[in-house]
Amino acid sequence: MKVIASSLRKGNIVELDNKLYVVLKSENFHPGKGTPTTSVDMRRISDGVKVAERWRTTEMVEKATVDEREYDYLYEDGEGFHFMEPLSYDQITVSADVVGDSKVFLGEGVKVYIQTFDGVAIAITLPQKAVVEIAETEPVTKGQTASSSYKPAICTNGLRVLVPPHIGAGTKIIINTEDLTYQERAKD
Secondary structure (H helix, E strand, O other), X not given: OEEEHHHOOOOOEXXXXXXXXXXXXXXXXXXXXXXXXXXXXXXXXXXXXEEEEEEEOOOEEEEOOOEEEEEEEEEEEOOEEXXXXXXXXXXXXXXXXXXXXXXXXXXXXXXXXXXXEOOEEEEEEOOOXXXXXXXXXXXXXXXXXXXXXXXXXXXXXXXXXXXXOOOOOOOEEEEEOOOOEEEEEOOO
């Protein structure tokens, strides 16, 4: 299925030269003068090599048809990460290089979307928001305004995020899983 380059998003599967690539990052550039372009960072599924491509935004790109289903996270072992489809109870094992940095968000019962091609997992999509607990952060400085000053914090899963001054250790917050930014304090 052909799509225009500007419509590519993270997690899409693209076919180039009879090889499949998963999109890691996609940005559209609209210069004042000249042709608008789409810059795409991709990973070749067969061997994990990262590739950067640039197309005109109106160029047609072959998008591969993959099977995408919702799975529940079960556990991790030497083989990889194990997931189960809630409807059929089918289990799938996903290798560590496909999961990548997303592993810090995987916990019991976390629902993810896994894209498979010929029965092999090629990409994983996390929920857009995740609840994490702050393990340590700097103490609140009296008189500090909450305008735009953020302080560094370390979560219980080892993640580093910037949080507003009023957030302390032990507080649960909601963060965006794509860019790891603070969204709001979690409602208990």
